[in-house]
Amino acid sequence: MQPQDKKPTRRVTRMALLTAIALTIFMAEAQIPNPIPIPGIKLGLANIVTVYSMFLLGPADTLMILVSRVFLGSVFSGQMMTFLYSLSGGLLCYVAMLFLRLVLTKDQIWVCSCIGGACHNLGQLAAAMLVLRTTVVVFYLPHLLLAGLCAGLFTGLCAQFLIRHLDQSGG
Amino acid sequence: MKNSRFWILMVAMTAVMCLVAMALIPIFVEPGTVAEVRQDGTLLHTLPLGEPTQLTIDAPNGGKNSIVVHSGRICVAYADCPDQVCVDQGWVDAAGTPIVCLPHGLVIEIKGGDQNVDATAG
Numbered sequence: 001m002q003p004q005d006k007k008p009t010r011r012v013t014r015m016a017l018l019t020a021i022a023l024t025i026f027m028a029e030a031q032i033p034n035p036i037p038i039p040g041i042k043l044g045l046a047n048i049v050t051v052y053s054m055f056l057l058g059p060a061d062t063l064m065i066l067v068s069r070v071f072l073g074s075v076f077s078g079q080m081m082t083f084l085y086s087l088s089g090g091l092l093c094y095v096a097m098l099f100l101r102l103v104l105t106k107d108q109i110w111v112c113s114c115i116g117g118a119c120h121n122l123g124q125l126a127a128a129m130l131v132l133r134t135t136v137v138v139f140y141l142p143h144l145l146l147a148g149l150c151a152g153l154f155t156g157l158c159a160q161f162l163i164r165h166l167d168q169s170g171g
Numbered sequence: 172m173k174n175s176r177f178w179i180l181m182v183a184m185t186a187v188m189c190l191v192a193m194a195l196i197p198i199f200v201e202p203g204t205v206a207e208v209r210q211d212g213t214l215l216h217t218l219p220l221g222e223p224t225q226l227t228i229d230a231p232n233g234g235k236n237s238i239v240v241h242s243g244r245i246c247v248a249y250a251d252c253p254d255q256v257c258v259d260q261g262w263v264d265a266a267g268t269p270i271v272c273l274p275h276g277l278v279i280e281i282k283g284g285d286q287n288v289d290a291t292a293g
């Protein structure tokens with residue numbers, strides 16, 4: 001793990017770069033038709049950036065990157081309703097990762113992402129229950145949890161391989 | 172916690188529990204007779220699934236959803252949102268699969284009829 005960077009310009013530039021990467025991934029993924037017709041399920045490839053920065057840059061920078069990406073993503077996709085769902089999911093996922101990063105080793109980054117993915121969907125479901133003022137959506141809880149785990153596993157493994165290769169190449 | 176086996180077990184157990192729940196839900200929910208159309212929590216229409224109907228619902232934020240009821244089932248035939256999840260959900264006739272359109276705040280909930288047997292009321 002790299003120590004927290006003391007140079008502010010470098011830190012801001014790196015956060016901006018990661019936000020841009022996350023936003024690009026987010027927008028590109030939105031163009032792919034969703035094969036599973038259940039509300040709230042998607043791959044969430046932008047999570048790779050969140051997991052990466054969580055383990056390499058620390059919680060403060062990650063929160064900034066996450067919130068900027070969620071906000072800009074909703075603005076660019078033109079659906080402000082997504083903002084609420086993405087934000088509540090993203091924040092719950094963030095809190096889960098905050099604790100998990102303390103107990104996990106570098107070879108277990110996928111676990112962090114897996115549980116984070118499940119928590120993301122839990123947060124989204126909670127937001128949906130509040131916004132729609134209905135409890136029927138709990139029927140989708142098992143679907144959403146499972147999808148979160150699978151999507152999180154995939155993005156987590158991506159982040160883990162990414163971090164391992166960047167370590168080897170000295171990035 | 173250096174041992175990955177613990178985490179693999181945890182994740183696998185959760186996944187299996189989800190799969191079991193997904194398999195059990197369709198068994199325990201019965202086909203309904205009435206569909207309740209709600210927007211942001213307000214009940215707009217109560218549609219008996221036995222009578223074929225067709226109606227368009229305008230969302231407060233400018234969106235549109237066309238709902239079709241036919242032969243005991245209900246579906247969203249058209250929506251002007253980009254994700255189209257509610258349209259892709261297709262025909263629904265059981266309480267275990269509410270149709271949800273998140274961008275327009277629309278929920279279509281199936282109920283067992285006048286007596287409201289199931290405890291899923293919002």
